[in-house]
Amino acid sequence: MAMNLVIVESPTKSKTIEKFLGKNYKVKASMGHLRDLPKSTFGVDVEKDFEPKYINIRGKGELIKELKTMAKKADKVYLATDPDREGEAISWHLAHILGLEEDKSCRIEFHEITSSAVKDAIKHPRAIDMDMVDAQQARRILDRIVGYQLSPLLWRKIRKGLSAGRVQSVAVKLVADRDKEIEAFVPQEYWTLNAKLREHAKAPIFEAETVKYKGKKLELTSAEQAHAAEAALANAAYIVSKAERKERKRHPMPPFTTSNLQQEANKKLNFSAKKTMMVAQQLYEGVSLGKASVGLITYMRTDSVRLADVAVDEIRNYIKDSLGQEFCSPKPNHYSAKKNAQDAHEAIRPTSVLRTPSEVAGHLTSDQLKLYTLIWKRAVASQMSDAVYDVTTLLIDAGDYQLRASGSILRFAGFLELNGGKSADEEKDKTVPYIEPGSKLVLHKLLPAEQHFTEPPAHFTEATLIKELEEKGIGRPSTYAPTIVTIISRGYVVKEGKKLLVTELGLLTIDMLTEYFKDLINIPFSAELEGQLDEIAEHNISKEQVLHNFYGPFAKDLARANEEIPAVDLPVEVTDIPCEKCGRMMVVKEGRFGKFLACPGFPDCRNAKPILKKIGVACPVCGGELIERKTKTGKTFYGCEKYPECEYTTWDLPLQEKCAKCGHMLVEHTERSGRKRKYCSNTECVDARPVRPAAVKEQEPPKTAAKKTARGGRKKAAK
Structure with missing residues (x-):
C-alpha cells in the first residue's frame, strides 16, 4: 500500500486534513519553522552577498529526526505549509532538511481547509516558488x-x-x-445656531442649521457674534429658496482583508489585533462540528478582496433563497484591490455560506462565534443589493442668513437587511419634509446658540x-x-x-x-x-x-x-512611597502594561507594585478610598483600596453625589452608544440601573485583577 506524507504547520490543521485524505496519507505538523538564523550571532555574511547562515532551531531536533524517518518511508512527500511567503520559505527549509529537490513537484497549497480544496491541491502539486522564498x-x-x-x-x-x-x-x-x-493642538472656539421650523401650525417640525451669512460660510467665533445672529434670526422671515429630493445608494463593503478584519474586530468586538489573528487561525485550521472537523474560513492572511467564482455563486444563491431575489445584487459585485495588494488568494470568507452562525454556534467558543459572525455577514453582504435612501435637502433664506435642513429615509434596506435593516455606524433616519421653493415657513423655536471648540485628532x-x-x-x-x-x-x-x-x-x-x-x-x-x-x-x-x-x-x-550620539540617562520619577522590603523610595517605571512602582535597588531588591489611582470617593461599604483598577484585558473597574478585607467593586464610575431618594452613592454608567447616565448604587432604589439578564455578568466586576510587572512577575493586588 502506498504511503504519502503531508507536512503542514500546525497540529490542529494536521488532524483536520488527515480525516479528509484517508489511510494512504500521514499528515504531520512542522510546528512552524524548523530552521532560522541563529539567535546568538548576526548570522548574515554581508561580504558574500548577504548569505544567511541557517541552523536547526533548538528544541526541534526530535521532530526533525521523526520527519526525516517518515519522509524516507513515504512514497511521496507533499509540503502543505501556509499559502504565503512565510509558508513558502518553511517549505523550502523542509525540502532542504528532508533532502527533497525544490524544483520537483512537492509543494501543494490550499486556501481553505475543506475536503474538496485539500484533495484538489493533492492533484496539482508544483515546485517551490523560489521568488517567494527570496522575498521572505x-x-x-x-x-x-x-x-x-x-x-x-x-x-x-x-x-x-x-x-x-x-x-x-x-x-x-x-x-x-x-x-x-x-x-x-490649540482649540478654536466656534458656535452653532439651529432653528426648529414648520410649514404651518399643524405641519411636522424639522430642524435646520444656520450655514451662511451674506452668501459666505457662517463663522461664529465668539458669544457676541452668536447672540447677534440669534437676535437677527428671531425676527427674520423664513423662505425656502431651494428644495431637492433625490435618491442615494449605499454600497456594501467588500469582503474582509486581514487589515480590515483586524480593524473591524477591534472596533466592534474590542479584540486586539493579536487576538483577532489567533481566533481567525482557529477558525481556519478546523473546528469540530460534531462528527467532522472542518475549516470554517479561508486563509486569514490576505490583502485581496476577490472571491472565487464558486463562492460568489453559493453566496448569491443563499441570498436569493433565504432573503429574496430583491436582496441579491443584479449582477455579481466585484471590488478593486488597493495598490500593491497581493492578490494570490481570496478575501477572508466562510468556506461554506450554508454554515450560518446560528448553525455552528453550539460548536464554537464565544470569541470564535463573534469573529465568524463578523466574517460571515461581511462576505454575504458583499453580494447583496445597495441600500437605498430618499434624501431631502432644503435651503432656507432668513434675512442675511441661510439655513440648511437635510434628512434621509431608508427606502430599501438592501445589504442592511442582514442587520435587521439597520446600520450600526449610522444615525437614525432624520425626516425633513419636501417643501416647494418660495414657501414661507413658521419659526417654531430658535434653539440657543451652542458653544463648541475644535477637537484635536x-x-x-x-x-x-x-x-x-x-x-x-x-x-x-x-x-x-x-x-x-x-x-x-x-x-x-x-x-x-x-x-x-x-x-x-x-x-x-x-x-x-x-x-x-x-x-x-x-x-x-x-x-x-x-x-x-x-x-x-x-x-x-x-x-x-x-x-x-x-x-x-x-x-x-x-x-x-x-x-x-551621547549616552542618555532617562530621568527617573522618584515617589514618596517607601519600599516595604528595603526602605528606598520607590520610582515610577514603565512596562508593557503601563506605569508601575519599582524599587530603585533592582536587582538586589526586586519589589514592584501597581500604582493605585484614587478617585476621591469613599467606599460605600467600609468608608475606605475607592481606586481605579484594571482587569487582565485592560477594562476599567473600581474597587476598595482595602481589598481583600473589603470586596466592593463596580464597573460604573462612583460619584461624590448622593441619590436624592435614598441617600446612597450615585454611579455613572457609560452605555454602548457612549452616552453617560447616572444611577443610584443601591440596587433596591427605584433609581438603580435596571439589570437585563444578558447584562448580569457584565455588572459583576472581578474581585481581583492580577497585574504583571515589567519583569514578568505577578502581584496579587489589582492595578
Whole structure:
C-alpha cells in the first residue's frame, strides 16, 4: 500500500486534513519553522552577498529526526505549509532538511481547509516558488540587519534590553507624531445656531442649521457674534429658496482583508489585533462540528478582496433563497484591490455560506462565534443589493442668513437587511419634509446658540494604527499584529483603554532615530522598500540588489551615530512611597502594561507594585478610598483600596453625589452608544440601573485583577 506524507504547520490543521485524505496519507505538523538564523550571532555574511547562515532551531531536533524517518518511508512527500511567503520559505527549509529537490513537484497549497480544496491541491502539486522564498529571505535579513546592528546602539546610548525594528520603528513614529500633534493642538472656539421650523401650525417640525451669512460660510467665533445672529434670526422671515429630493445608494463593503478584519474586530468586538489573528487561525485550521472537523474560513492572511467564482455563486444563491431575489445584487459585485495588494488568494470568507452562525454556534467558543459572525455577514453582504435612501435637502433664506435642513429615509434596506435593516455606524433616519421653493415657513423655536471648540485628532487605537500602516504601505497584513505587540512589550507605547500612547522611552528613541536614521523611519522610504520586496516575489529584482541598496546608506548612518550620539540617562520619577522590603523610595517605571512602582535597588531588591489611582470617593461599604483598577484585558473597574478585607467593586464610575431618594452613592454608567447616565448604587432604589439578564455578568466586576510587572512577575493586588 502506498504511503504519502503531508507536512503542514500546525497540529490542529494536521488532524483536520488527515480525516479528509484517508489511510494512504500521514499528515504531520512542522510546528512552524524548523530552521532560522541563529539567535546568538548576526548570522548574515554581508561580504558574500548577504548569505544567511541557517541552523536547526533548538528544541526541534526530535521532530526533525521523526520527519526525516517518515519522509524516507513515504512514497511521496507533499509540503502543505501556509499559502504565503512565510509558508513558502518553511517549505523550502523542509525540502532542504528532508533532502527533497525544490524544483520537483512537492509543494501543494490550499486556501481553505475543506475536503474538496485539500484533495484538489493533492492533484496539482508544483515546485517551490523560489521568488517567494527570496522575498521572505530578504525581509528576514533586512529585519536581522536592523535588529542586530541597531539594537546594540540603543543599549549603549539609552537603555539595555531595547530593540529596534524596521516596521516597528515606523509604527512608534506614527504614534509619537500623533501624540505630539495632539499636545500642540490649540482649540478654536466656534458656535452653532439651529432653528426648529414648520410649514404651518399643524405641519411636522424639522430642524435646520444656520450655514451662511451674506452668501459666505457662517463663522461664529465668539458669544457676541452668536447672540447677534440669534437676535437677527428671531425676527427674520423664513423662505425656502431651494428644495431637492433625490435618491442615494449605499454600497456594501467588500469582503474582509486581514487589515480590515483586524480593524473591524477591534472596533466592534474590542479584540486586539493579536487576538483577532489567533481566533481567525482557529477558525481556519478546523473546528469540530460534531462528527467532522472542518475549516470554517479561508486563509486569514490576505490583502485581496476577490472571491472565487464558486463562492460568489453559493453566496448569491443563499441570498436569493433565504432573503429574496430583491436582496441579491443584479449582477455579481466585484471590488478593486488597493495598490500593491497581493492578490494570490481570496478575501477572508466562510468556506461554506450554508454554515450560518446560528448553525455552528453550539460548536464554537464565544470569541470564535463573534469573529465568524463578523466574517460571515461581511462576505454575504458583499453580494447583496445597495441600500437605498430618499434624501431631502432644503435651503432656507432668513434675512442675511441661510439655513440648511437635510434628512434621509431608508427606502430599501438592501445589504442592511442582514442587520435587521439597520446600520450600526449610522444615525437614525432624520425626516425633513419636501417643501416647494418660495414657501414661507413658521419659526417654531430658535434653539440657543451652542458653544463648541475644535477637537484635536484622536489618539491612535490598534484599529486606526493598522489602517494608517496599510494606507501608507508600511508592513504587510501578517506583520501588523506582531508589530503592535512588540512596540507595547518593549515599552515604546502603552495602551490606555483603546488608546495607544507613546512613552518617554518611545519619544527619546524616535527622536534619536529621526536625527541619525532618517531613511529607516521615513514613511515613503519604508513603503518603497515594501514595494521592492513585492518586486522580488514577482522576479523583477534580485534580493541581493535590494539588500545592497539598503545596507550601504544604513551602515554609514550607523557609523556616524556610534560616534556622535551621547549616552542618555532617562530621568527617573522618584515617589514618596517607601519600599516595604528595603526602605528606598520607590520610582515610577514603565512596562508593557503601563506605569508601575519599582524599587530603585533592582536587582538586589526586586519589589514592584501597581500604582493605585484614587478617585476621591469613599467606599460605600467600609468608608475606605475607592481606586481605579484594571482587569487582565485592560477594562476599567473600581474597587476598595482595602481589598481583600473589603470586596466592593463596580464597573460604573462612583460619584461624590448622593441619590436624592435614598441617600446612597450615585454611579455613572457609560452605555454602548457612549452616552453617560447616572444611577443610584443601591440596587433596591427605584433609581438603580435596571439589570437585563444578558447584562448580569457584565455588572459583576472581578474581585481581583492580577497585574504583571515589567519583569514578568505577578502581584496579587489589582492595578
